[in-house]
Amino acid sequence: MPKDQTLQSILIIGSGPIVIGQAAEFDYSGTQACLALKEEGYRIILVNNNPATIMTDEVHADAVYFEPLTVESLEKIMAKERPDGLLATFGGQTGLNLAFQLHEKGILKKYKVKLLGTPIEAIKKGEDREAFRQLMYELGEPVPESEIITNVEDAIAFAEKVGFPIIIRPAYTLGGSGGGIAASMEEFIFLVEKGLAESPITQCLIERSVAGYKEIEYEVMRDHTDTCITVCNMENVDPVGVHTGDSIVVAPSQTLTDEEYHMLRSAAVKIISALGIIGGCNIQFALDPFSKNYYLIEVNPRVSRSSALASKATGYPIARIAAKLAVGYTLAELLNPVTKNTYASFEPALDYVVVKFPRLPFDKFPYANRQLGTQMKATGEVMAIDRNMERAFQKAVHSLEGENIGLLLPSLQKMTTEELKQLITKADDRRFFAILELFRRGESIETVHQLTKIDHFFLNSFQQLITLEKKAMETNMQNVDANTLQILKEKGFSDFFLANVWDVSESEVREKRKSLGIVPSYKMVDTCAAEFHSETDYYYSSYFGENELKESDKQKVLIIGSGPIRIGQGIEFDYSSVHSVYALQQEGYETVLINNNPETVSTDFAVANRLYFEPLTFEDVLNVIEAEQIDKVIVQFGGQTAINLVKGLEEAGVNIVGVSHDVIDQLEDRDRFYQLLEELNIPHVSGLIADDEGQLFEKAKEVGYPILLRPSYVIGGKGMFIVKSEEQLQILVKESSSITYPVLIDAYLQGKETEVDLVADGENILIPTIVEHVEKAGVHSGDSYAILPAVSLTEYEKEQIVTYARKIVRKLRFRGIMNIQYVIHNNIVYVLEVNPRASRTVPIVSKTTGVPLAQIATKLLLGKCLEDVVEIKVELLDDVPYVVLKYPVFSTHKLPGVDSLVGPEMKSTGEGISIANTLEEAAAKAFHPYVSRKGEANEIYLDMDGLEETEEINQLKNVIEEKQLTVVTEMPFEEWVKRKEALAFFSLKKDEQSSTWRKLALSQQILTFTELETCQLFLKGIHCKEFSVSSIQQWLLHKQQTEKAVIL
């Protein structure tokens, strides 16, 4: 049946700012949905307040609303746009919850909006545990003994009946937030209370734990004719007990017989059919490793992180197809977009192995509780493809950009065997490496199996790797024979690792390898194991077999992606990479993209002409460059990951456009950087370098407190500290092991912080706007609220900002895109930092000013001049006639042990924006989801003890009272956080008690501010209850009209 002709316009709900459990995968699925429906001729209205996404590009939707994801806001949009249909299954749990509420409140009916795809009843059944259990009971599908509880007493009664361990799963939360496995009554009561508090409907499912079972997932699709297919199944290496988002996952399943594979597949098909889902669905099973008994664990009636992974793992674009099914198509009438020769009604056959590793944030939060359980903690993931299991594991590990050297994690070498055994029993982010370390020490597979319940099959793979690692260590570069080297390469040992153990340089290993004819071949991901001819250039490498690369005589440009999403390097880099691809294609180049993140749009095979799913290491990137005979390489959009590759690639003779290692070094090496600024007469904060602890104290005194300590090369402010006095420095040195020497000591100026993103052609620059941070310098730019255009700069300060930018660009003859951060203190503009690459703010600036920075930069990188690319003749554009507020979003509540105090080290996982005519309205929108949830709450707790009663604090108190809110300072905090009047917690102090209080506030989901300016901003918006909604297209039109008005 062809598409639904009764629809003209469709409203799509995005998933909002990135948080743990809801990340870039929804940008990928949302972008696919927008594209799939746009090509059908529908008018697409999109709501998503996450500016770093590609889906929110004005080209992907006819009207893009950066508005709060609340019922109130959506109703306004519906009233304004009057869409015919609503698509809610592409915006993660956020989208589903909103659709559900819009339905319950009768808003869909009121505006005659048809819910497309999966019907509301199916959403309800998939989400409401009771309804779901009832359905499974009717279908005869086993679910673990469980009970829905809404109070602790019922939970205790259940526990007494079934015994421990018991899993606690709160209803309607993201990424299993608030849940856990309890082994004792004490632990159980704690988790139940927490779960009930976190669930928006105060409901938890408690169930008998099947921890230790195999965890198997199926990605299922269904159309309205009841044709069902499973796109892929996946097996978690970590058995049930670790959230699938935090597990190492392989596809397809490896240890299931055909009987078991199809037993679960049939169950999955039966369930999706009974639920009546139209589109995609993720179904998770627990399978007893010693019988055919299985239990159903979870059903997600929507696209998910797993469906993004399955799409990349198989080549089958689940979200794209699901969007088409939602408007009436059937699977059998849609072409398979990979082969373009077969249809979407089939199940992919893989002829390779896929491994997914989670990217966990404990390198940034070493003090957090790193144990893995039912609550997801990963911020991102990597995927690896190979013909064999062992190299797939190795590729995944190489893609993590962690502290490991090959399979070796040096920090584990210091641990005792007993400690390692404890570590693998409890499971944390180091488990894989700890298992390898145990094998290195001669522990048996059986021992490790007993402690982890990981299947022997996988442990055997791990042990094979250690056996080979030993083999590598026993030989050296002179003696290694072709056969041994071939095996080592085929099983994934990197040139870097071999160079390390053979004590030679990586390029020597590379030379040797190539002289023996050991070079990778590239294989296609084609959905069909080569049964049919495929049109799509989607490749992975293998050090074995025939090369399948297709010839092309076009000029080729390689774009290096940014790898897994981690704190400090997020989805914004994917945005820039994808835009660079668009620009290159416009210019007629063949685009080649390399990346390893399955969640992103950049790794959609439909984006670049050729996609390589590979680790972003020197070896793998150079291999692609050589195999493809790349003409030009672009590194400016791949974050620090790509920048870090420049030196090696440059030495290997690769043509990197726009930036050289020397330029990067001038900007990153502090001595050279300050020298550069001094030459250009640009003020910089005073700073010195200390090579050891002795020098540290001496030089700190010389610079003068307060100081900012930081390592020489940083991402996301890792290892940065603000120190206000010598006493504080002494404490820090004593307590912190994270000071690595040489350490940079800068004077810490508590001034106004601003930044710009500019494009340059070596001579001329274009700055669309100046971004001003709300908080004073000292808060990482990623964690600060920011306003654009800047609101409090003098003309002189703006001029200085532009002048310094121009000077730096001209001095470096810099081409492409650059981010410069400034601090303004006592009317002096200082340059803090220059990043010769796209930054976090690029998408925000691009979208809200209408200047596509990444695309312009790409064209400049190809050799064009600014005047050829844009018509604008000024260096700094006029301010847009509206206010854009960027706000950070934290996932701190998923990471027990992490303090919500903001500082120089970045902690947020995502960001949102709001656009309005006034800052008050923009602030109101930013805090709207929180404030509307808090109902009548009106108390702000000030953590005042010991704080000076400064003028600012007194002012703040006055403002709070002006807003008819109540200041609380005296009440016992433990009591206050539980009050329904508790609205926000303002905590400025850095001591232990405050930290405990902030964690308590976090657990009660009370908004906490640790900077005065943020709190002031919050208060600005508090009484602006009414807000209006406008699409970015409307704002930009408004901008154009005011520009015209000026000219006239």
Next chain:
Amino acid sequence: MKAYLHLANGKMFEGKLETELPNGEVSGEVVFFTGMTGYQEVLTDPSYKNQMIVFTYPLIGNYGINATDFESKKPHVQAVIVYETRDKGYHYQSQYSLREYLQAWNIPLLTHIDTRAVVKQIRTEGVMQGKISLTSECGKFVKEQQEQPIQKVAISQIETYGDGSEHIVLVDFGYKKSILQSLLERECKVTVVPYNTSFETIQALEPDGILLSNGPGDPKQLMPQLSTIRKMIDHYPTLAICLGHQLVALAYGADTEKLRFGHRGANQPVYDSVKKKVFMTSQNHGYVVNKESLAHTPFVIRFTNVNDQSVEGMFHPTKPILSVQYHPEAHPGPSDTTSIFDEFLQTVKNVRREKVYA
């Protein structure tokens, strides 16, 4: 030990021989299977008689060989070609590793082959003869064997199973155990008869229905049986699977032809024009019923392959004959179409009721 796979088109692949090589070389038709699980079922499916099987999934043998998932009593393939296998089967039911099992039956296992490259040869040039030998010299290819593989895989004595109410005669051209199992699960009494059993013998068994099984090779090798088959299917409610389906077509004067490289896997989409939806099916066939030739028969095409539009099944408009090219019994592969057996047995019951009341 190093060994070589030679293809009839001159391409050669070097690999590692994991087992002994009987007579120093082995040859057969090279076919590929795209399912990611189910190697045990494939190896023991009699329809693969004389064929050298290439598994496209690169890791074969992960869960070993168990005592329950056999489709017949022994493996029938000529040789097994994979990228990797493990020394052990990792599964609680595993009794042998793949290598041990194949060695025990004297079937060569060739590993470390770029199976994807082999598949691409077959895909572009069609199925061809292949040879595994210890030398990189190709030598001469023996002409394709003319023997009838069915004789080698089918039973020679009548066997009886179960004691259910419906009595089904399963005509054995090399049946898969799962077909028998599907009938027994539905409470049938099943008599398995050799493929060349006479109509009279079958009549004497007084069946309620006939099931023509799958089997290896070209259906036209059974030309001499067609008249008996025609009599059987015209007389009794019939379900025919795979080779059986092709024989129904031939018995009614339609034609069969060889596919370029067959359908072998667990993901073949089949459109059912009665239920108006697509099912995922398990398939293993190199021959197919010619669509045009069916125009001269009363048969109506019910099932069509979504990818290449080939005939996947048909029914007789007036007689209770239903035939499918795919494998509703699954094993390996999806069980989405098992209801074909229910449909068949419903027909059997209806016909019997009519007879009783007639």
